[in-house]
Amino acid sequence: MSKGSTALVIGGGIAGPVTALALAKAGIRATVYEAHAAAADGIGAMLSLAPNGLDALQVIGADKAVQAIGQPVPGVVMADGEGNRLAEFGGFPGLPATLAMARADLFRALADHAMDGGVPIEYGKRLVTAEETSDGVIATFSDGSTATADVLIGADGIRSAVRTLIDPGAPGPEYGGVLSFGGYATGSGVQAEPGVMYFAFGRTFIGYWRLPDDRICWFASLPRTAPLTSAEVGRVPAADWLAQLRDLYIGHVPGETLLAHTDPRNLMAVGPMERMPSVPRWHRGRMVLVGDSAHAPSSSSGQGASMTIESAVELARCLRDLPAAAAFTAYEQLRRPRVEMVGGNAAATNKAKAGQAGGKPAMPTPEQMFAPLHRHHINWHETVVADHDLAGE
Numbered sequence: 099m100s101k102g103s104t105a106l107v108i109g110g111g112i113a114g115p116v117t118a119l120a121l122a123k124a125g126i127r128a129t130v131y132e133a134h135a136a137a138a139d140g141i142g143a144m145l146s147l148a149p150n151g152l153d154a155l156q157v158i159g160a161d162k163a164v165q166a167i168g169q170p171v172p173g174v175v176m177a178d179g180e181g182n183r184l185a186e187f188g189g190f191p192g193l194p195a196t197l198a199m200a201r202a203d204l205f206r207a208l209a210d211h212a213m214d215g216g217v218p219i220e221y222g223k224r225l226v227t228a229e230e231t232s233d234g235v236i237a238t239f240s241d242g243s244t245a246t247a248d249v250l251i252g253a254d255g256i257r258s259a260v261r262t263l264i265d266p267g268a269p270g271p272e273y274g275g276v277l278s279f280g281g282y283a284t285g286s287g288v289q290a291e292p293g294v295m296y297f298a299f300g301r302t303f304i305g306y307w308r309l310p311d312d313r314i315c316w317f318a319s320l321p322r323t324a325p326l327t328s329a330e331v332g333r334v335p336a337a338d339w340l341a342q343l344r345d346l347y348i349g350h351v352p353g354e355t356l357l358a359h360t361d362p363r364n365l366m367a368v369g370p371m372e373r374m375p376s377v378p379r380w381h382r383g384r385m386v387l388v389g390d391s392a393h394a395p396s397s398s399s400g401q402g403a404s405m406t407i408e409s410a411v412e413l414a415r416c417l418r419d420l421p422a423a424a425a426f427t428a429y430e431q432l433r434r435p436r437v438e439m440v441g442g443n444a445a446a447t448n449k450a451k452a453g454q455a456g457g458k459p460a461m462p463t464p465e466q467m468f469a470p471l472h473r474h475h476i477n478w479h480e481t482v483v484a485d486h487d488l489a490g491e
Contacts, residue, residue, distance in 0.1 A: 104247035105417075106131060106237050108225050109254030111138055112205055113389030113406045115212035115219070117253050119158040120414035122215060123478075130217060131237070131245065133224035133254070137209060142201030143280045143366045144315060145397070146171070146295070149193040150474040151404025154411045157478045159215075161194075163207045168197025171295045171307055174464050179300020181351035187464030193472055196400075198295070198307060198315075204403065225259050228385060235384040249422050250385045251413070256374060258391030265379040274371035274396055276319035277331060279343060281366055283314040286359035288352040290314055302346055304353040316356050317397075318343060319371065328369030336362040371396050373441055380434070381426035388413050393437035401440050401471060408476060409433050416482045424484040431485065440471070 105121055107114050110132025118128040147168060155161040172195035174187040189195060213219060224240040228250055235250045252260025256271045283306075290296060290308040297305050306316035320343060331339075340362050347353035373396035380387045389406035396402070412432050416425035 103127065104234075104249075105129075106235070106245055106247045106250045108237070108250065108252050108260050109258075109389075109391070110134075110209070110219055110221070111253070111255060112201075112208060112403060113253035113255070113391075113410060115208045115217060116155075116158065116160070116407050117251055117388055117410040117413065118217040119160060119208075119212050119215055120411045121417065122217065123158055124414040124418035126414070126417055128217065128251075129245065129247075130212070130219040130253075131223035131225065131239065132219060132221045133240075135222045137219075137221070138202070138205055140202050142205070143278075143368045144198060144317065145201050145204065145403055146400050147197045147199065147204065148401060148404045148468075149190070149196060149472040151401075151407045152194045152197070153475055154404070154407040157411050157476060160208060160211045163211045164199075164204065165194070165197065167203045167207050168199040169307075169310065170195035171198050171293055172196060173291070173294035174468075175294055175296045176464065177296060177298045177351075179298055179302065179350045179353070181298075184299075185464055187468065190469070190472055195293070196295070196472075201403075225254070228260070228263055230383045230385075248384065249417070252385065252387045252391045253389050253410075254391055256372060256390045256394045258387065260385060261377065261387055261391050264382045264385050264387065265377075268377055268379065269375050271372040271394065272375045273325040274373060274398070275323070276321050276371050277326065278317070278319055278368035278371045278397060279339060279366060280315065280317040280368060281340075281357075281360040282309070282364040283316060283356040283359040284361070284364075286314055286352070286355050288314055288355055298351065298353065300350060302350055302353060304347065304350065304356065306352075306356060314356055316353075316360075318347070318353065318357075320346060325370045331367045331369045334367070336365040336367060339367055340365050368397075371398065376438060376441075380430045384422055386413065386426045386429070393433070393441060395437065395441040399440050399443065404471075405437050405440060408474070409437070411476050411478070415476070415478060419482040420484050425482070428482050428484055432482075436474070 105128040107130045114130040121128040172189035176185040226238050229236045237245045261268045295307045304318040344357045374394040413429045416429040
């Protein structure tokens with residue numbers, strides 16, 4: 099299978115524009131196809147983008163656009179549920195600060211950067227099927243239209259349609275045992291140093307940081323054995339969810355205070371915490387997965403967006419240097435160990451949040467936790483070499 103010069107990127111969220119930008123840098127023309135009729139503006143809660151994600155964005159020239167909309171939070175404080183500080187971390191010298199931001203802001207910055215770079219994004223294009231030919235792949239969309247290119251890339255998220263085309267028996271997302279919420283506390287009196295992210299562990303967990311307007315943005319979890327969909331969570335009044343959270347966090351420092359000073363109108367009901375278990379097949383023929391479609395680690399990792407961006411850049415680098423079959427194999431070899439390590443650690447954190455940890459786990463120092471994540475660097479200029487024993491299918 100020869101090198102590709104064109105690509106269909108299925109999914110117009112965060113993974114799609116980044117993948118198309120990286121492919122463009124590799125000399126591959128890509129068009130992004132999004133199922134929904136309009137861009138995902140205003141959708142999603144808060145997230146963080148770690149130094150490794152920013153490092154990968156620098157490859158495609160999008161780091162400045164994202165830094166302009168993010169709030170630097172280089173510091174981390176680990177505490178218990180009684181208010182005792184357990185560990186502190188100020189970030190690694192020479193690395194950019196982790197950024198906190200709304201998912202919607204990150205999406206808009208990346209989508210705008212892609213369109214400014216000449217990446218076509220077509221909306222209302224829900225993938226129905228894909229047919230491989232001797233020299234390409236033909237995608238058919240629900241509106242009856244088709245598109246053809248050398249390769250097709252599934253950047254269509256945790257409920258990926260491309261994943262099931264590659265492997266009809268592929269697993270779906272795994273529920274983490276908790277529902278995720280966030281919110282804004284006003285006038286709480288909780289002390290939070292600017293530029294520091296706090297993690298308060300105990301019988302329950304809450305994370306929080308101070309916004310530039312002095313409100314405290316927090317994120318927390320509500321254990322629940324039976325999962326609910328995001329739509330089902332959204333149908334429950336915010337005041338009811340907030341009442342349940344307040345009951346759960348009685349006696350927690352500072353969770354009880356933050357929740358007491360949160361108005362129901364400022365509650366973000368995110369939905370079930372989910373992750374992708376190990377996906378057996380990332381690629382088949384001329385189709386391949388990138389981002390959450392292959393390796394969504396859950397929000398507990400703090401690495402979802404960063405892992406997606408890294409994978410997009412690595413996939414483009416592999417397609418730049420190798421024929422598609424060999425490129426897909428090299429890409430998986432480069433990425434699978436790292437993303438499964440991140441996903442496994444997040445799964446363990448999810449169990450702790452759901453009260454299923456079976457005892458208090460040993461807590462590594464922040465430096466031990468963050469070094470293998472934050473220090474990761476992709477050398478774009480290094481040539482990818484095929485493993486000839488594994489390149490064929």
